[in-house]
Amino acid sequence: MTSTATAPGSSGSLDADGLAARVQALLDDHDPATTDRIDFLRTRFDAGLAWVHYPEGLGGLGADPGLQPEVDVALAAAGAPDNRPHTNIIGLGMAAPSILRFGTPDQQRRWLRPLWTGEEIWCQLFSEPGAGSDLANVATSARPDGDGWVVNGQKVWTSLAHDATWAILVARTDPALPKHRGLTFFVCDMSAPGVDVRPLRQITGESEFNEVYLDDVRIPDDQRLGEVGQGWAVTQNTLMNERVAIGGGTIPRESGAIGELVKAWREHPERRTAGLHDQVLRFWVEAEAGRLTAERLGQQQAAGLPGPEGSGAKLTHARLNQQVSALELDLLGDEALRYGDYSARRPVLVAHADSPAGWRYLRAKGNSIEGGTSEIMRNIIAERVLGLPPEARADKDTPWKELPR
Amino acid sequence: MTAATTSHTATPRTGDLLYTEIEDDLRSSVRSLLDKRSSWDAVLARTESADTTDRELWRTLAGEVGCAALAVPEDLGGAGASWREVAVVAEELGRAVAPVPFLGSAGIAAALLLALGERELLAELASGELVVALAVPFGTVPGERPVTVELREGRLSGTVLGVADAAAAHVLLVPVGDALYAVGSKANGLARHEIVSLDMTRPLVDLVLDGTDARLIAQGPQVHDAVTDALRIGAVLLASEQLGLAERCLDMTVEYLLVRRQFGRVLGSFQALKHRLADLWVLITQARAVARYAAECAATGSPDLPVAAALAQAHCSVVVQQAAEECIQMHGGIGFTWEHPAHLFLKRAKSTAIALGTAERHRAALAGLVGIPGAQR
Numbered sequence: 001m002t003s004t005a006t007a008p009g010s011s012g013s014l015d016a017d018g019l020a021a022r023v024q025a026l027l028d029d030h031d032p033a034t035t036d037r038i039d040f041l042r043t044r045f046d047a048g049l050a051w052v053h054y055p056e057g058l059g060g061l062g063a064d065p066g067l068q069p070e071v072d073v074a075l076a077a078a079g080a081p082d083n084r085p086h087t088n089i090i091g092l093g094m095a096a097p098s099i100l101r102f103g104t105p106d107q108q109r110r111w112l113r114p115l116w117t118g119e120e121i122w123c124q125l126f127s128e129p130g131a132g133s134d135l136a137n138v139a140t141s142a143r144p145d146g147d148g149w150v151v152n153g154q155k156v157w158t159s160l161a162h163d164a165t166w167a168i169l170v171a172r173t174d175p176a177l178p179k180h181r182g183l184t185f186f187v188c189d190m191s192a193p194g195v196d197v198r199p200l201r202q203i204t205g206e207s208e209f210n211e212v213y214l215d216d217v218r219i220p221d222d223q224r225l226g227e228v229g230q231g232w233a234v235t236q237n238t239l240m241n242e243r244v245a246i247g248g249g250t251i252p253r254e255s256g257a258i259g260e261l262v263k264a265w266r267e268h269p270e271r272r273t274a275g276l277h278d279q280v281l282r283f284w285v286e287a288e289a290g291r292l293t294a295e296r297l298g299q300q301q302a303a304g305l306p307g308p309e310g311s312g313a314k315l316t317h318a319r320l321n322q323q324v325s326a327l328e329l330d331l332l333g334d335e336a337l338r339y340g341d342y343s344a345r346r347p348v349l350v351a352h353a354d355s356p357a358g359w360r361y362l363r364a365k366g367n368s369i370e371g372g373t374s375e376i377m378r379n380i381i382a383e384r385v386l387g388l389p390p391e392a393r394a395d396k397d398t399p400w401k402e403l404p405r
Numbered sequence: 406m407t408a409a410t411t412s413h414t415a416t417p418r419t420g421d422l423l424y425t426e427i428e429d430d431l432r433s434s435v436r437s438l439l440d441k442r443s444s445w446d447a448v449l450a451r452t453e454s455a456d457t458t459d460r461e462l463w464r465t466l467a468g469e470v471g472c473a474a475l476a477v478p479e480d481l482g483g484a485g486a487s488w489r490e491v492a493v494v495a496e497e498l499g500r501a502v503a504p505v506p507f508l509g510s511a512g513i514a515a516a517l518l519l520a521l522g523e524r525e526l527l528a529e530l531a532s533g534e535l536v537v538a539l540a541v542p543f544g545t546v547p548g549e550r551p552v553t554v555e556l557r558e559g560r561l562s563g564t565v566l567g568v569a570d571a572a573a574a575h576v577l578l579v580p581v582g583d584a585l586y587a588v589g590s591k592a593n594g595l596a597r598h599e600i601v602s603l604d605m606t607r608p609l610v611d612l613v614l615d616g617t618d619a620r621l622i623a624q625g626p627q628v629h630d631a632v633t634d635a636l637r638i639g640a641v642l643l644a645s646e647q648l649g650l651a652e653r654c655l656d657m658t659v660e661y662l663l664v665r666r667q668f669g670r671v672l673g674s675f676q677a678l679k680h681r682l683a684d685l686w687v688l689i690t691q692a693r694a695v696a697r698y699a700a701e702c703a704a705t706g707s708p709d710l711p712v713a714a715a716l717a718q719a720h721c722s723v724v725v726q727q728a729a730e731e732c733i734q735m736h737g738g739i740g741f742t743w744e745h746p747a748h749l750f751l752k753r754a755k756s757t758a759i760a761l762g763t764a765e766r767h768r769a770a771l772a773g774l775v776g777i778p779g780a781q782r
Contacts, residue, residue, distance in 0.1 A: 281768035382679035389674035
């Protein structure tokens with residue numbers, strides 16, 4: 001074939017007007033007021049208006065990802081249902097990009113649609129008691145057995161495991177190789193025999209996370225994502241998406257923790273002191289600086305200049321959340337000594353603004369640990385941005401099974 | 406100043422926080438000129454010479470590169486650019502701790518003359534032939550009225566201490582009551598005493614006026630507003646200067662830690678130092694965002710400019726000090742010597758953090774602007 005003409009039906013150059021027309025066509029054919037919620041979401045996916053930058057047939061149209069917000073806003077304005085993104089954070093933010101990048105066409109067709117519509121919730125079986133920041137040290141094993149694998153091990157810090165239909169799982173398939181090379185990535189059916197989900201009670205009293213025990217769990221080979229031994233590449237891709245999700249995005253001035261602190265300041269004139277005043281202002285300045293930095297990062301990404309500022313944004317967010325929520329308790333004084341509810345036991349997802357100051361203070365302690373500790377973020381910045389030498393690595397070339405544990 | 410109740414807490418439009426291609430080009434020409442003509446050893450040598458301002462360099466920057474004309478409209482012989490471009494030049498001059506009267510003349514004085522519509526002086530200022538300085542102490546906070554000069558029978562008398570960019574100025578703009586006067590540098594009854602400044606790269610001058618001839622430029626309540634606006638533009642530009650200097654401190658420190666060996670390793674491999682540099686890098690990325698936001702607000706006349714300027718000074722003043730202090734500490738003994746430029750950076754950093762109001766004064770201003778009132782008891 002010598003022709004360089006664009007293939008018929010290609011929509012790589014689809015612009016805002018083209019998308020607006022497709023949105024209108026969807027709304028004309030499926031009135032949100034009379035269409036069943038899930039039916040509407042499935043139709044939206046099939047029309048390529050779920051993730052507009054995904055390929056056709058997989059929820060997208062190969063359009064510019066920067067056009068997605070316009071689609072979301074237009075559909076919301078027309079009263080269309082959303083896919084309740086906060087109930088499937090791991091699926092939408094981390095599993096979907098990994099399936100898109102590493103999955104076979106069969107796997108993509110099978111998993112992406114119900115993931116996007118929220119009919120199937122996803123979690124990630126990554127961290128273990130012995131593999132936190134050192135994630136490549138996972139000990140959960142996957143042993144070949146007939147046309148599949150048998151998995152044994154214990155995972156921890158698994159958000160949404162109690163609601164999840166599927167999990168992305170990283171497991172060790174070859175302990176004789178150095179730790180990064182003996183890993184393989186799978187998709188695990190959370191209802192499979194041998195999967196045991198137990199709520200993990202945390203510092204706030206509630207159970208936002210779970211432990212997951214995997215006891216002779218069978219995973220068919222067609223649920224392997226990527227090649228055997230390439231699990232680390234898939235995992236890194238997933239983590240990168242996680243940090244972007246934590247650090248980025250446009251937010252209003254005085255939102256989040258600083259908003260709560262300033263609200264408390266305005267509502268309690270009797271508790272104001274000169275010393276606290278300058279502290280509140282310091283944090284206001286830092287929060288606004290962080291907000292503008294996130295805005296600038298977004299503008300850079302939109303201009304096609306992705307920067308390493310995401311790691312910095314995560315660091316700042318964690319520190320500020322902790323300091324601001326601590327100051328809020330000082331400001332509230334006696335009132336802060338009353339906590340609220342330590343008795344929750346079931347895994348719950350909590351909206352921050354609806355929770356008492358004490359809860360926010362305690363929950364913020366996780367911000368500098370989850371999704372990569374602040375110390376790891378500093379190493380990443382020092383090494384990848386500033387070009388300083390990497391930390392000494394005793395484990396790089398040693399077979400995993402010979403590493404001290 | 407009483408706490409204003411106007412709330413600026415609604416989220417304003419952010420505008421463009423990146424650098425345009427034109428701004429990048431401008432940066433390259435200024436940087437390459439400064440690399441050639443204002444290396445740090447040349448700057449150090451000048452601090453110990455008779456003329457502390459590099460007038461030759463300023464002539465090139467203003468006359469050939471056009472740095473003094475950027476924010477001046479084209480019909481006045483200016484370049485018709487905006488405060489965004491001026492801020493980019495300020496970044497480069499901060500990086501080089503260059504001893505030129507850019508901030509005072511092309512920044513504060515130009516903003517003041519623009520606000521008052523004083524065309525003649527502005528055109529001369531834009532051409533680079535005339536250096537103009539506002540005669541207020543360098544530590545004046547936007548909105549303050551530091552008036553120490555009075556009018557007697559058409560002549561000015563009084564003392565103004567610690568004025569920046571006045572040593573090289575041909576014309577001084579002197580606020581008196583609700584009026585603004587222009588005083589020529591050779592006027593009878595004017596004495597300029599150059600003091601030993603903490604920042605040796607930005608000489609300060611004590612002005613003594615004793616029955617000095619002066620020309621009335623403007624009179625009325627608009628003068629105080631125009632002076633406030635001009636000092637605010639000054640604060641915006643100073644934030645960019647601080648950004649440039651902070652970046653230079655980080656770059657130089659990283660470079661040094663990659664070659665300096667102790668205990669058989671390069672210093673940059675020690676995690677304690679890596680983490681401090683990572684934190685500094687994060688602060689500088691934030692400084693860039695707030696400095697760019699302030700420049701954008703100044704360029705577009707945003708109603709959020711008072712907030713943006715105070716925010717930029719409250720943040721960048723802190724960052725530049727930390728950068729200069731880390732630069733000295735991580736250079737070890739060599740950083741404490743006269744022969745290394747780190748002390749020039751520290752002196753410039755600390756001075757800029759006091760100039761046009763300390764971070765604490767700008768936080769106090771923010772308290773009024775965004776409705777975070779102080780303690781009543």
